[in-house]
Amino acid sequence: MSALKAPQLPPSWKHSAADVLSLTKAAIESNRKVHDSVAALSPADCNFTSVYVALASADAELENLEPLLFYQNVSTDKELRDAATEAENLVRNFSVEAEMRLDVFKAKKAASENITKDAVSLTDEEKRLVEKMLLDGKRAGLDLPEAQRDELTKLKKELSQVCVKFNKNFNEEDGKILFTLEELKGVPADVVSGFPKRTEDSKELYEVTHKTPDIFPVFKYAENPETRRRAHESYDARLAINVDLFDQALSLRRQIAAILGYDTWADYITEVKMVKSAHGVVQFLDDLETKLRPVGIKDRETLLALKKEEHAEKGIPFDGEFYIWDYRYYDRKYVETELKLDDSLVKEYFPVTVVVPSILHIYQDLLGVRFQEIPGETWHPEVQQFAVWEKDAKDESGFVGYCYLDLYPRAAKYSHAAVWGLIPGRDLPNGKRNYPTAAMVANLAKPTPDRPALMRHDDVVTFFHEMGHVFHGLLSKTKFARFHGTSVARDFVEAPSQMLENWCWEPRVLQVMSNHYKTQQPLPADLITKIIKSRYVNIGLFYLRQLFFAKFDIKVHTDKDATDYTTLWNDLRTSISLVKTKGDPTPGQASFAHLTGGYDAGYYGYTYSLVFAADMYATVFKKDPLDPESGRLYREKILRPGGSRDENVSLKDFLGRAPNSNAFLEGIFGSSKSTSSL
Numbered sequence: 001m002s003a004l005k006a007p008q009l010p011p012s013w014k015h016s017a018a019d020v021l022s023l024t025k026a027a028i029e030s031n032r033k034v035h036d037s038v039a040a041l042s043p044a045d046c047n048f049t050s051v052y053v054a055l056a057s058a059d060a061e062l063e064n065l066e067p068l069l070f071y072q073n074v075s076t077d078k079e080l081r082d083a084a085t086e087a088e089n090l091v092r093n094f095s096v097e098a099e100m101r102l103d104v105f106k107a108k109k110a111a112s113e114n115i116t117k118d119a120v121s122l123t124d125e126e127k128r129l130v131e132k133m134l135l136d137g138k139r140a141g142l143d144l145p146e147a148q149r150d151e152l153t154k155l156k157k158e159l160s161q162v163c164v165k166f167n168k169n170f171n172e173e174d175g176k177i178l179f180t181l182e183e184l185k186g187v188p189a190d191v192v193s194g195f196p197k198r199t200e201d202s203k204e205l206y207e208v209t210h211k212t213p214d215i216f217p218v219f220k221y222a223e224n225p226e227t228r229r230r231a232h233e234s235y236d237a238r239l240a241i242n243v244d245l246f247d248q249a250l251s252l253r254r255q256i257a258a259i260l261g262y263d264t265w266a267d268y269i270t271e272v273k274m275v276k277s278a279h280g281v282v283q284f285l286d287d288l289e290t291k292l293r294p295v296g297i298k299d300r301e302t303l304l305a306l307k308k309e310e311h312a313e314k315g316i317p318f319d320g321e322f323y324i325w326d327y328r329y330y331d332r333k334y335v336e337t338e339l340k341l342d343d344s345l346v347k348e349y350f351p352v353t354v355v356v357p358s359i360l361h362i363y364q365d366l367l368g369v370r371f372q373e374i375p376g377e378t379w380h381p382e383v384q385q386f387a388v389w390e391k392d393a394k395d396e397s398g399f400v401g402y403c404y405l406d407l408y409p410r411a412a413k414y415s416h417a418a419v420w421g422l423i424p425g426r427d428l429p430n431g432k433r434n435y436p437t438a439a440m441v442a443n444l445a446k447p448t449p450d451r452p453a454l455m456r457h458d459d460v461v462t463f464f465h466e467m468g469h470v471f472h473g474l475l476s477k478t479k480f481a482r483f484h485g486t487s488v489a490r491d492f493v494e495a496p497s498q499m500l501e502n503w504c505w506e507p508r509v510l511q512v513m514s515n516h517y518k519t520q521q522p523l524p525a526d527l528i529t530k531i532i533k534s535r536y537v538n539i540g541l542f543y544l545r546q547l548f549f550a551k552f553d554i555k556v557h558t559d560k561d562a563t564d565y566t567t568l569w570n571d572l573r574t575s576i577s578l579v580k581t582k583g584d585p586t587p588g589q590a591s592f593a594h595l596t597g598g599y600d601a602g603y604y605g606y607t608y609s610l611v612f613a614a615d616m617y618a619t620v621f622k623k624d625p626l627d628p629e630s631g632r633l634y635r636e637k638i639l640r641p642g643g644s645r646d647e648n649v650s651l652k653d654f655l656g657r658a659p660n661s662n663a664f665l666e667g668i669f670g671s672s673k674s675t676s677s678l
């Protein structure tokens with residue numbers, strides 16, 4: 001294995017800020033020349049190769065800029081981050097310019113007519129490329145009069161810049177909230193020991209950032225409700241700077257939708273998704289809320305009783321309300337008291353240094369690949385770089401691609417967990433292959449003076465999920481970059497990774513992934529049983545919270561009159577999530593980065609795709625989650641095609657039938673009395 005040489009070098013990570021901008025400008029100019037040459041073709045010379053292949057290849061070359069733009073999410077160098085942000089603005093603006101070229105659209109239409117007239121034989125993927133590229137032009141408004149096209153171009157560029165600014169602020173947010181040790185009572189000592197200390201007015205204070213490993217333990221463990229309230233309000237308001245940008249984005253989207261002839265932005269967005277319409281989204285969410293609400297009300301009553309009991313024990317006034325800052329705390333307390341499951345104890349069995357290699361090993365065995373860590377400079381010393389090969393690779397033909405893991409928090413780094421497809425796979429004009437590269441960015445807890453880096457079970461689930469996206473990117477094999485990997489309908493893209501979360505609730509897998517940091521023993525059977533039982537505890541409140549996000553998203557993208565989005569955010573959260581706030585409303589929408597990062601009018605997709613995820617797992621994997629033959633089927637039918645065919649076709653091919661919601665509903669409601677109402 002070590003002697004094998006990859007047929008493609010990994011990306012370079014030695015760029016200066018000047019490099020980022022010069023390389024971006026050169027790539028844009030190269031792409032523009034291709035568009036110019038296509039536009040200059042006579043109608044008779046427009047064919048599949050001269051138009052569609054040429055444009056697809058040029059667009060793929062532009063996508064290879066992604067590693068340069070990626071610096072804004074991960075670099076410690078502000079100059080480099082700023083250059084990457086500027087480069088993204090350049091690319092976005094050029095993309096608007098390119099998609100609005102009427103002369104290129106005419107060439108596409110001429111080529112399509114010639115293909116039909118000459119009865120040119122195309123593969124299914126090639127036919128899909130023609131269909132999608134023609135649809136691009138129609139959705140861009142290229143059938144509209146010139147004045148409207150010019151206005152669209154202007155509005156789209158403005159929207160692009162607003163989204164870039166929003167996400168830059170999101171990545172670079174560095175606020176802190178200060179607490180005394182007494183105020184942090186209940187927060188595990190190993191977490192507190194990692195908080196920097198400072199002294200103010202003779203008081204020793206602990207700095208808590210809004211990063212997940214810092215603030216979430218405060219939500220879950222701080223015994224003082226005032227501490228949790230302050231932490232939550234600070235977290236919810238941490239990006240107030242984005243309020244105006246959020247408003248601008250929604251206003252621009254409404255204007256664009258109106259010019260294009262769509263009733264709302266949500267109708268425009270959902271047209272190309274599995275759900276097909278905004279009305280379909282609203283119906284799906286309303287139906288699910290109706291079914292979930294009785295379960296959520298029961299969950300709330302259970303947790304409220306727990307709160308009342310604790311307040312009585314501690315002499316804290318009880319006002320009969322259940323607040324947003326109570327949810328994570330009492331959810332955790334309920335699991336500990338009813339299931340005798342201690343999240344802090346479970347964490348001890350999941351050292352990062354054990355879990356990460358174990359998860360990679362599981363994926364490798366299941367999907368028939370092998371990770372080989374390779375030396376080389378990356379964007380940060382903590383980043384791991386891997387070459388990925390077929391398990392039985394004997395020569396360079398067994399090369400799959402490259403993968404990066406950037407797992408720990410640091411200043412100015414993207415603050416959640418996500419995967420970037422840095423380079424898409426595709427066939428090159430010379431007959432060779434351009435191999436994919438993917439990067440997984442996370443924010444796992446770092447080691448403390450007392451303990452190694454440990455992962456909560458939630459972190460393990462998240463890691464397993466995100467690695468699912470990595471493998472979707474690595475193991476897809478399409479002819480065109482446009483269809484590679486996760487380039488599927490947005491309301492399906494999460495389904496493969498959501499399906500893989502199920503592994504984190506399987507006894508065999510939990511044993512393989514766990515190893516106590518002191519005893520080196522795997523999770524004992526009784527603890528595994530408790531973890532599995534905890535999966536659907538308070539599931540009603542959990543999914544109502546997801547529905548709140550989805551309903552807020554669809555409402556702001558369908559309601560033409562709403563302007564006070566802070567009030568809407570807080571009112572909807574109270575009515576749907578069944579949790580209250582008090583005091584001034586906090587602008588939580590200003591940190592809802594999904595809505596400027598590609599999930600606008602699409603957050604429903606997280607829940608929508610769970611239907612497919614549950615069906616895939618129950619039908620194929622449940623009987624033996626680690627069966628390589630099932631893994632091969634999954635790789636061949638779901639991962640390999642990417643977006644090169646309709647998602648329903650891939651699902652039916654994998655399942656052997658059309659998908660249904662039985663497994664999804666059974667998972668959520670199977671243990672609840674609400675089942676009979678479905």
